[in-house]
Amino acid sequence: MSKNLVIVESPAKAKTIEKFLGADYHVLSSQGHIRDIEALGKNSLGIDFQHGYKPNYVIDPTKTKLVEQLKKEVNKADTVWLASDEDREGEAIAWHLQEVLDLKNKDTKRIVFHEITKTAIQEAILRPRGIDTNLVNAQQARRVLDRIVGFELSPILWKKVTTGLSAGRVQSVAVRLVVEKEREIQSFRSTSNYRIIADFIGKNTDKKNLLRCELNHKFSHKNDAQAFLESLTKARFMVNTIERKPVTHSPAPPFTTSTLQQEAARKLKFSLSKTMRLAQSLYESGRITYMRTDSVNLSSLALATSKEVIAAEYGDKYVRTRQFHTKTKGAQEAHEAIRPTYMNVQQAGANKDEQRLYELIWKRTIASQMADAESEKTTIQVSISGCPYHFIATGEVNLFDGFTRVYVQATDEAEEETRILPAMNLHELLQIAEAQAIQTYAKPPYRFTEATLQKRMEDLGIGRPSTWAAIVDTIQHVHYVEKGSVAGTKRDATIMTLKNGQVTEKQKAEMVGSETQRLMPTDLGFITNDFLVQYFPQILSYDFTAQEEEKFDHIAEGKADWVETVDTFYKAFKPLISSIPSGKIAGRLLGTDPKSGQPVIAKISKIGACIQLGDSADEKPRFVGLPKDKSIFTVTLEEALDLFRTAMPYTLGELEGKEIIIGEGKYGAYIRYDGKFISMPKNMDPLKITQDQATALIQESLPIHEWGDIQVLHGRFGDYIHTPQGNYQIPKGTDSATLTEKQTKDLIASSEPIKPFRRITRKK
Numbered sequence: 210m211s212k213n214l215v216i217v218e219s220p221a222k223a224k225t226i227e228k229f230l231g232a233d234y235h236v237l238s239s240q241g242h243i244r245d246i247e248a249l250g251k252n253s254l255g256i257d258f259q260h261g262y263k264p265n266y267v268i269d270p271t272k273t274k275l276v277e278q279l280k281k282e283v284n285k286a287d288t289v290w291l292a293s294d295e296d297r298e299g300e301a302i303a304w305h306l307q308e309v310l311d312l313k314n315k316d317t318k319r320i321v322f323h324e325i326t327k328t329a330i331q332e333a334i335l336r337p338r339g340i341d342t343n344l345v346n347a348q349q350a351r352r353v354l355d356r357i358v359g360f361e362l363s364p365i366l367w368k369k370v371t372t373g374l375s376a377g378r379v380q381s382v383a384v385r386l387v388v389e390k391e392r393e394i395q396s397f398r399s400t401s402n403y404r405i406i407a408d409f410i411g412k413n414t415d416k417k418n419l420l421r422c423e424l425n426h427k428f429s430h431k432n433d434a435q436a437f438l439e440s441l442t443k444a445r446f447m448v449n450t451i452e453r454k455p456v457t458h459s460p461a462p463p464f465t466t467s468t469l470q471q472e473a474a475r476k477l478k479f480s481l482s483k484t485m486r487l488a489q490s491l492y493e494s495g496r497i498t499y500m501r502t503d504s505v506n507l508s509s510l511a512l513a514t515s516k517e518v519i520a521a522e523y524g525d526k527y528v529r530t531r532q533f534h535t536k537t538k539g540a541q542e543a544h545e546a547i548r549p550t551y552m553n554v555q556q557a558g559a560n561k562d563e564q565r566l567y568e569l570i571w572k573r574t575i576a577s578q579m580a581d582a583e584s585e586k587t588t589i590q591v592s593i594s595g596c597p598y599h600f601i602a603t604g605e606v607n608l609f610d611g612f613t614r615v616y617v618q619a620t621d622e623a624e625e626e627t628r629i630l631p632a633m634n635l636h637e638l639l640q641i642a643e644a645q646a647i648q649t650y651a652k653p654p655y656r657f658t659e660a661t662l663q664k665r666m667e668d669l670g671i672g673r674p675s676t677w678a679a680i681v682d683t684i685q686h687v688h689y690v691e692k693g694s695v696a697g698t699k700r701d702a703t704i705m706t707l708k709n710g711q712v713t714e715k716q717k718a719e720m721v722g723s724e725t726q727r728l729m730p731t732d733l734g735f736i737t738n739d740f741l742v743q744y745f746p747q748i749l750s751y752d753f754t755a756q757e758e759e760k761f762d763h764i765a766e767g768k769a770d771w772v773e774t775v776d777t778f779y780k781a782f783k784p785l786i787s788s789i790p791s792g793k794i795a796g797r798l799l800g801t802d803p804k805s806g807q808p809v810i811a812k813i814s815k816i817g818a819c820i821q822l823g824d825s826a827d828e829k830p831r832f833v834g835l836p837k838d839k840s841i842f843t844v845t846l847e848e849a850l851d852l853f854r855t856a857m858p859y860t861l862g863e864l865e866g867k868e869i870i871i872g873e874g875k876y877g878a879y880i881r882y883d884g885k886f887i888s889m890p891k892n893m894d895p896l897k898i899t900q901d902q903a904t905a906l907i908q909e910s911l912p913i914h915e916w917g918d919i920q921v922l923h924g925r926f927g928d929y930i931h932t933p934q935g936n937y938q939i940p941k942g943t944d945s946a947t948l949t950e951k952q953t954k955d956l957i958a959s960s961e962p963i964k965p966f967r968r969i970t971r972k973k
Contacts, residue, residue: 291340401651403648425598515578587605697721
C-alpha cells in the first residue's frame with residue numbers, strides 16, 4: 210500500500226511524474242474535470258439564482274467508475290497530494306476532487322509546478338499549500354457567467370434565426386471581430402498611384418550593381434507620372450547626402466502562450482488548437498514548461514544553462530543573458546515563459562510535429578539569451594535639378610549576426626529584401642540608366658488568420674491563454690466562421706519606362722486580394738452577429754468583455770467577490786432578454802417567381818443558407834440550399850430561380866395532366882410519375898434529361914397489358930408477367946403486345962413463378 214496518493218489531470222502527466230517519485234508514491238489521473246454544472250433542465254440552468262448563484266455540480270456520468278476507484282485509493286493512502294495544473298482551471302479541478310473525494314478530513318496537500326522534472330516535483334512536495342479559493346472562485350464566476358449567457362441567448366437565437374444555434378459571452382465577440390473585418394474589406398475602395406523607381410550609374414558602379422532609388426513622392430495621376438519621367442531626360446542628378454548609422458536588432462522574448470500560437474501558425478502552419486495539443490503533450494512528457502502562461506520571465510537556472518549552451522555551441526561573444534518583463538494587458542499567471550525543461554536538449558518529441566514545435570521553442574529561448582545582431586544602415590539621397598523631390602536609396606550591411614544565427618522571428622506580411630549599396634561619393638554626379646513609373650493599388654485590409662485573430666483578442670484584453678484556442682475552434686465548429694481561401698481578382702497595372710530618352714508604356718496583369726487559410730464569416734455568422742449587436746450591444750462590446758476578464762482577475766487576486774460580480778452582470782443582462790420582440794428575423798426578398806407569382810426569399814433555415822419559394826402563410830413553401838459560393842446578401846432573383854430549376858427533386862413538366870418529377874435517392878436518379886418511381890439509366894444526367902427522354906422512360910415502365918391484378922410489364926431482362934403471387938417468364942419468341950388475357954392466364958397456370966434474385970456476398 211502506497212503511503213502517498215498523487216492525483217493529476219492526465220494519464221500522460223501521471224506516467225511522467227511517477228518516474229520521479231519513489232515506491233511510497235502512487236500517481237493517478239482524474240482525466241480532467243470529474244464534475245461540472247448539471248445539464249440544462251426544463252426550468253433550470255443548473256444554477257441556484259435564489260442562493261448566491263450557487264452551481265449545482267454533478268459528477269460526469271463517464272467518470273463514475275473513476276471516482277469510485279479514486280475513493281478506494283484515497284482510503285488506502287496516508288496523504289493525498291492534489292497536483293493539477295497551476296492555473297485557475299487546475300485549481301478548480303483540485304477543489305472538485307477535494308469535495309467529491311471528501312478530503313477535508315484527510316491529510317491533503319496541494320502542490321504546483323510549472324515543469325515536470327524531478328527537481329521541480331521534489332521542490333513542490335517540500336512546499337505544499339492549501340486550495341486557493343480565490344482562483345477557484347474566479348473559475349466559478351467565469352463558468353457561471355458563460356452558462357447564463359450561453360443558455361439565455363441560445364434559445365432566443367433558435368426563435369429568431371433557426372434551431373440549434375449557440376451564443377457565448379466571448380465567442381460572440383470573436384465572431385463580431387471577424388464580421389466587422391469582412392465588412393471593412395467589403396466597403397474598401399482601392400485607389401491607385403504611381404511610385405517612381407530609378408537606377409543610377411556612378412563612378413564605381415557597373416551594370417550588375419546600379420544604385421536603385423525610389424522617389425520620395427507618389428503621383429496620383431498617370432499624366433503627372435509620365436510628365437515627371439519625361440522631365441528626367443533634362444535633369445542633373447547628384448549624391449546630396451550619404452548617411453551611415455549603426456543599427457542594433459534585439460531578439461524577441463521567450464514564448465508566451467499567445468506568441469507560441471502565433472509563431473507556430475506563421476512558421477509551421479499549425480492551427481491554434483494543434484499547437485496547444487502538441488505543447489500539452491510536450492509538457493506532460495516533461496519536455497517543456499507549462500504551456501499556458503502570460504509570462505516572459507526565465508528562471509535563474511534557465512538563464513545559466515542557456516548561457517552554457519550558447520557559449521559551447523557558438524562562442525562567448527554570442528552570449529548576452531537578459532530578463533524580459535510581461536507587458537500583456539490583463540496578464541494573469543506570472544509564472545515562467547514556455548521553454549525547454551533542459552536547455553542542453555536540442556531535439557525532443559514523440560512525433561515529427563512535436564519535434565518541430567519543440568525545435569521552435571528551443572531556438573526562441575536560446576536566441577532570447579544571445580547577443581544583439583549588429584548592422585550598418587546606409588541612406589543615400591540623390592537630388593534632381595529643378596525639382597523639389599529627391600530619390601532615396603537604402604541598404605544594410607550585417608556586421609555581426611548575433612541571435613539571428615539561431616532564430617529570426619516571422620512576420621505576417623512579406624518584407625522587402627535589404628540591399629547592399631554600391632560605393633558612392635558625396636556630391637558625385639550620376640547618370641540615369643532607367644526609370645519606371647509603376648502603378649500600385651492600395652491593398653484592402655487582410656482577413657484574420659487564427660493567429661492574428663488571437664492576437665487581436667489579446668490586444669483587446671478578451672480571453673486568456675487557456676481560452677483562446679477553444680474560442681477560435683468553437684466559432685468555426687458552430688459554422689459562424691469558416692476557414693478558406695480567396696482567389697482574388699485579375700487587374701491590369703500600368704508601367705511606364707524611361708530608357709534612352711524615350712518613355713514606353715505596357716500593361717502588367719496582377720492578382721490582387723488573394724488570401725489563403727483566412728477566417729471568413731458565414732451568412733449565419735453575419736445574421737447572428739447583427740442580431741446580437743442590435744439587442745445586446747453591451748454584451749457584445751469589446752471594452753465590456755475585457756472588463757469582465759479584469760473582474761475575473763480581481764476575484765483571483767482576492768480583490769472582488771465572485772457572487773457580487775455575477776449579480777452585477779446578471780441584473781444588467783436580464784432586462785435585455787425580456788425586451789426581444791417576437792417573430793423570426795425576416796429574410797431578404799429577392800422578388801417574385803414569374804411562373805407561380807410566389808415570393809422568392811433568401812434566408813437562414815434549418816438547412817442553412819437557402820432560398821424559399823412561396824410564403825409560409827399560404828401553401829407549403831419550397832426550399833433549396835444555397836451553394837457555398839453564394840450568399841443570401843448578394844444572390845440575385847435569377848440565380849435563385851436557377852437553383853430551383855436544377856435542384857432535386859424538381860418538376861420537369863407534365864404528361865397527361867400529371868407532374869413529371871426528377872429526383873435522386875439512395876439508389877441513384879429516378880423519375881416520379883403518377884405515384885410510381887422509375888429508375889433512370891446510370892449514364893443519364895438527371896439535371897440534363899429532356900421531357901421527351903423522361904416520357905419515353907415513363908411509357909416503358911407502364912404496363913403493356915393490365916387485367917385486374919395481372920400485368921404484363923417491361924423488365925430489365927425482358928418482358929414478364931406480374932401477379933400478387935409472383936412474377937412469370939414470357940417464352941422467348943412470344944410478342945408481349947399480342948398476348949390476350951386468356952393466353953396470359955394459361956402461361957401462369959402452366960409455369961412456376963420466377964425465383965427471386967439473391968445477391969451473393971463473398972466473404973473478404
